Amino acid sequence: MGAFKVFKSLVVDSLDTITKGSKTYHLWMGFLTLVMLIGMYCYSIQLEEGLSATGMSDRVSWGLYISNFTFLVGVAAAAVMLVMPTYVLKDIDFKQAVLIGEGLAVAALIMCLAFVVADMGGPSVLWHMIPGIGVFNFPNSMLTWDVIVLNGYLFINISIPFYILFKHYQNKEAKKSVYVPGAIISVFWAVGIHLVTAFLYQGLQARPFWNNALLGPRFLASAFAAGPSLIILVLAVIRSFTAFKIEDKTIKKIAMIVTVAAQINLIMLVSELFKEFYAPTHHSESAYYLFFGLHGKNALLPWIWTAIPLNVLATVILTFNKFRNNLKVLYVCCFMLFVAIWIEKGFGLIVPGFIPGPYGKIVEYLPTGVEIGVTIGIWAMGAFVFTILAKTAIGIELGELRYKDKKA
Amino acid sequence: MSDNKKWYSLDLGLNNKKESSGSCGCGKSEGSCSSTPKEQVEEELSPEEFYEAAINASIGEERHRDGFEQVFDVKMDRRSAFKKLTASLLIGAGAVTTSCSVTTGSDTKEKAQIDWEEQFKGNYKLMTDEEKQGTINRLMRSYELRTDKKINMTAENAAEDVLFGYAFNISKCQGYMNCVNACVEENNQDRNSEMQYIRIHEMKDGEGFKFDKADDNYYHEVPAEGHFYMGTQCFHCDNPPCVEVCPVQATWKEEDGLVVIDYDWCVGCRYCMAACPYDGRRFNWSKPEVPEPEVNKNQHYLGNRMRKKGVMEKCTFCVQRTRKGKNPACVEACPTGARIFGNLLDPNSTIRWVLENKKVFRLKEDLGTEPKFWYFMD
Numbered sequence: 001m002g003a004f005k006v007f008k009s010l011v012v013d014s015l016d017t018i019t020k021g022s023k024t025y026h027l028w029m030g031f032l033t034l035v036m037l038i039g040m041y042c043y044s045i046q047l048e049e050g051l052s053a054t055g056m057s058d059r060v061s062w063g064l065y066i067s068n069f070t071f072l073v074g075v076a077a078a079a080v081m082l083v084m085p086t087y088v089l090k091d092i093d094f095k096q097a098v099l100i101g102e103g104l105a106v107a108a109l110i111m112c113l114a115f116v117v118a119d120m121g122g123p124s125v126l127w128h129m130i131p132g133i134g135v136f137n138f139p140n141s142m143l144t145w146d147v148i149v150l151n152g153y154l155f156i157n158i159s160i161p162f163y164i165l166f167k168h169y170q171n172k173e174a175k176k177s178v179y180v181p182g183a184i185i186s187v188f189w190a191v192g193i194h195l196v197t198a199f200l201y202q203g204l205q206a207r208p209f210w211n212n213a214l215l216g217p218r219f220l221a222s223a224f225a226a227g228p229s230l231i232i233l234v235l236a237v238i239r240s241f242t243a244f245k246i247e248d249k250t251i252k253k254i255a256m257i258v259t260v261a262a263q264i265n266l267i268m269l270v271s272e273l274f275k276e277f278y279a280p281t282h283h284s285e286s287a288y289y290l291f292f293g294l295h296g297k298n299a300l301l302p303w304i305w306t307a308i309p310l311n312v313l314a315t316v317i318l319t320f321n322k323f324r325n326n327l328k329v330l331y332v333c334c335f336m337l338f339v340a341i342w343i344e345k346g347f348g349l350i351v352p353g354f355i356p357g358p359y360g361k362i363v364e365y366l367p368t369g370v371e372i373g374v375t376i377g378i379w380a381m382g383a384f385v386f387t388i389l390a391k392t393a394i395g396i397e398l399g400e401l402r403y404k405d406k407k408a
Numbered sequence: 409m410s411d412n413k414k415w416y417s418l419d420l421g422l423n424n425k426k427e428s429s430g431s432c433g434c435g436k437s438e439g440s441c442s443s444t445p446k447e448q449v450e451e452e453l454s455p456e457e458f459y460e461a462a463i464n465a466s467i468g469e470e471r472h473r474d475g476f477e478q479v480f481d482v483k484m485d486r487r488s489a490f491k492k493l494t495a496s497l498l499i500g501a502g503a504v505t506t507s508c509s510v511t512t513g514s515d516t517k518e519k520a521q522i523d524w525e526e527q528f529k530g531n532y533k534l535m536t537d538e539e540k541q542g543t544i545n546r547l548m549r550s551y552e553l554r555t556d557k558k559i560n561m562t563a564e565n566a567a568e569d570v571l572f573g574y575a576f577n578i579s580k581c582q583g584y585m586n587c588v589n590a591c592v593e594e595n596n597q598d599r600n601s602e603m604q605y606i607r608i609h610e611m612k613d614g615e616g617f618k619f620d621k622a623d624d625n626y627y628h629e630v631p632a633e634g635h636f637y638m639g640t641q642c643f644h645c646d647n648p649p650c651v652e653v654c655p656v657q658a659t660w661k662e663e664d665g666l667v668v669i670d671y672d673w674c675v676g677c678r679y680c681m682a683a684c685p686y687d688g689r690r691f692n693w694s695k696p697e698v699p700e701p702e703v704n705k706n707q708h709y710l711g712n713r714m715r716k717k718g719v720m721e722k723c724t725f726c727v728q729r730t731r732k733g734k735n736p737a738c739v740e741a742c743p744t745g746a747r748i749f750g751n752l753l754d755p756n757s758t759i760r761w762v763l764e765n766k767k768v769f770r771l772k773e774d775l776g777t778e779p780k781f782w783y784f785m786d
Contacts, residue, residue, distance in 0.1 A: 200679075
């Protein structure tokens with residue numbers, strides 16, 4: 001009963017915190033709400049007309065939604081890159097950053113689930129997927145694996161920070177024996193979510209562009225570059241807007257992780273390009289389409305040729321200690337990497353898988369306004385969720401939010 | 409030989425042919441084989457043993473329990489438990505919705521009742537025959553309530569010893585596309601988006617099978633000089649990748665080899681579409697529409713019944729026709745005789761003759777999907 005009372009008080013207090021703030025904070029939340037409303041309006045159009053309101057067709061049957069889903073699974077998985085040094089390797093630097101990282105993972109996972117639901121033709125019958133009530137094609141379908149690992153990861157990433165914050169809220173010390181095992185599980189689980197998501201594509205013999213053994217490992221490398229990049233940018237924002245103290249040392253450590261992951265990612269990119277273009281076969285056509293265009297169809301060229309130079313440039317700059325340790329340069333590089341990988345692991349991965357089609361037909365894909373509206377709306381929702389989580393967490397960690405026992 | 413295979417292969421029963429009536433079980437086709445008359449191998453059961461066996465077969469372990477245990481301690485898997493729970497919920501909810509509304513007419517009530525039950529029904533694949541009959545009755549009644557026209561829908565199951573297969577004669581096809589039109593009309597495909605299950609690829613003579621250079625959307629007089637034609641559709645693979653990937657088992661392979669979809673169970677994730685190497689699947693991007701007079705009213709639950717927005721559909725080898733012993737619409741419509749359909753397990757069928765006497769091949773055999781759709785040339 002006591003715990004329940006504390007929980008109630010926590011909810012009330014956090015509601016109080018998230019509704020109060022500076023003018024900038026209110027403007028930011030108001031802006032996000034507006035974007036979310038626009039997204040919901042676009043989604044209502046899509047519900048009414050069907051998925052024909054999007055740019056997808058029988059030839060390119062997955063588009064912007066699934067691209068963003070794939071990318072965000074990577075962002076969610078990247079939270080582990082902060083958890084591991086803190087709890088497993090006992091590197092104390094990261095402690096403050098971990099809560100932020102896990103909050104980011106929660107927001108990313110919620111966005112992932114929203115993107116999957118937005119992509120469904122029949123959201124009203126989604127209960128067919130609930131094990132027990134519906135029919136869950138486990139273990140045959142990789143999509144069911146993905147449902148399990150994503151929801152499991154969401155649960156872990158909500159419960160660990162919640163436990164720690166709940167204890168701190170009551171001025172108690174969080175017990176290591178409770179949350180460290182959870183943290184260790186989450187490390188393996190994070191690798192699992194991204195690998196399973198890669199297997200979703202990798203296992204399709206129908207799509208040679210995806211059906212290659214490097215897809216999974218490359219997913220991991222690019223995720224561990226893009227995710228922590230985003231965390232660095234978020235930490236930079238939090239540092240300048242709140243009293244939450246994040247040392248330079250912490251950011252520089254995360255930068256190191258970003259750099260190594262980006263380097264590995266680049267090596268894998270070279271390996272992939274070598275395989276596709278040294279002795280091109282019938283199966284290299286998708287890669288040709290992506291990088292050079294095929295039969296005059298070249299909608300993806302501007303995207304991929306933005307992504308590759310950004311990726312290479314950012315990785316090269318980050319490789320030099322002198323540049324990496326300059327925070328301004330670091331932030332720019334992180335932004336470049338984030339954008340580059342969003343293009344590469346989203347658009348650049350999903351769309352060419354369908355082009356050319358099974359019989360060589362080339363039909364290009366361009367998202368419609370409705371689709372872009374829904375996508376931006378979901379991103380706004382993610383930012384909204386993250387802001388709420390982060391504000392509460394920071395409030396508790398700074399000691400502004402504390403449980404006041406009325407009896408005492 | 410077949411025990412340690414590392415890949416999947418289609419078993420047509422070619423290696424274990426059924427003995428035809430011409431020869432008897434001993435393998436000799438002539439002379440007598442009666443030298444060893446069949447002995448009665450069945451053991452005689454004593455009356456007591458028979459009694460015991462009969463009881464065991466009928467009530468089994470339940471006889472060791474009494475009243476209350478028999479009722480409450482029933483072995484019930486989760487699925488049937490949920491089914492029973494859902495059924496009682498449905499009855500309750502139905503009763504509430506019906507009794508609570510005073511103003512609505514009985515037709516509206518019935519419509520709402522049907523919609524409610526249809527929304528929460530189970531997967532067709534797992535239904536009993538009565539449940540199948542129940543859903544098609546509801547669907548027929550629903551159509552009648554909405555349009556005042558009657559349709560005839562069946563839920564016919566696969567027949568025994570039937571495995572459907574298809575062969576396509578590349579030498580004969582002239583690209584007339586009668587098959588495409590017949591298919592659209594037979595299967596009630598969406599007229600707005602001009603959905604077609606069959607694609608006819610027009611290829612240049614002398615270049616071989618160059619699908620990427622072929623034209624599957626031509627509008628000129630056929631046969632065009634210097635071209636040949638090749639049709640593709642769902643190949644009803646024996647090892648279908650689309651079935652594996654479906655997260656909710658809304659698509660499966662029937663006993664007679666047809667790969668079918670429960671349109672009401674599909675959640676529209678389109679994973680099967682990505683998994684199909686043959687471009688065999690179509691998605692309803694908007695609400696499919698067929699003008700009422702053009703609707704084919706002879707329907708099958710798994711076949712040509714009306715679909716809704718946001719679900720997958722595909723060629724079913726015209727399940728509504730073929731399970732009644734007829735040819736699919738495309739076969740019947742083909743003016744050149746390029747299309748051959750039949751039972752692969754019947755040694756006297758045309759399709760078996762083609763497989764045994766022609767040089768047949770299939771598309772993308774290296775993927776291990778084992779299509780039941782063969783191509784051949786004269």
